[in-house]
Amino acid sequence: MRFTKIFLFLTLSLFVGFLGCTQEQKSEAPKQEQVTKSLVPPKAEVKGQNFLLELSELQIVMMTDKATKEITDTPNLKGRIKITNQSNDNLEIQGVTLEYLDQAGKPIPFTSGEKISKATVMLQAVKPGEVTEGSIDATIPRMAVKEKALGKIEVNLVYVPTLLKREKLSLSQKVE
Numbered sequence: 001m002r003f004t005k006i007f008l009f010l011t012l013s014l015f016v017g018f019l020g021c022t023q024e025q026k027s028e029a030p031k032q033e034q035v036t037k038s039l040v041p042p043k044a045e046v047k048g049q050n051f052l053l054e055l056s057e058l059q060i061v062m063m064t065d066k067a068t069k070e071i072t073d074t075p076n077l078k079g080r081i082k083i084t085n086q087s088n089d090n091l092e093i094q095g096v097t098l099e100y101l102d103q104a105g106k107p108i109p110f111t112s113g114e115k116i117s118k119a120t121v122m123l124q125a126v127k128p129g130e131v132t133e134g135s136i137d138a139t140i141p142r143m144a145v146k147e148k149a150l151g152k153i154e155v156n157l158v159y160v161p162t163l164l165k166r167e168k169l170s171l172s173q174k175v176e
Contacts, residue, residue, distance in 0.1 A: 056080045
């Protein structure tokens with residue numbers, strides 16, 4: 001008798017469990033989607049007084065509303081940067097800043113509420129002929145993407161043009 005009650009209880013529990021699992025559960029689809037657009041050309045090379053600068057794999061990544069196709073957040077510019085020291089001196093790179101210009105060469109401003117992150121800190125000494133590489137992850141004004149107003153990207157390379165001298169010091173230490 002006792003085994004019959006246990007068996008009946010288990011059977012009913014399984015039946016209720018299966019019944020609950022078979023009902024359709026509606027879940028909402030995401031209202032936003034990530035859109036990636038490549039810049040044309042995706043690779044650019046510029047020679048300056050002391051450096052050769054190469055930008056590659058340039059893409060704009062943005063979140064858009066699926067229904068309206070409006071950009072919902074500040075777009076990001078992503079890519080790779082390669083800097084070659086072409087001077088005869090060691091140069092200490094401090095960082096890289098980006099400025100976005102329209103077709104007429106005027107700066108494209110960020111609007112109120114947009115995140116502004118258009119600098120990359122590098123802090124690296126580069127010897128003559130040496131190459132340093134890194135990634136770019138900066139914001140780009142919504143207006144530059146939405147209205148396709150982007151004409152140029154101005155890259156400002158911030159560096160200290162000095163003959164760097166480094167001294168290595170060793171201290172004798174031990175843990176007791």
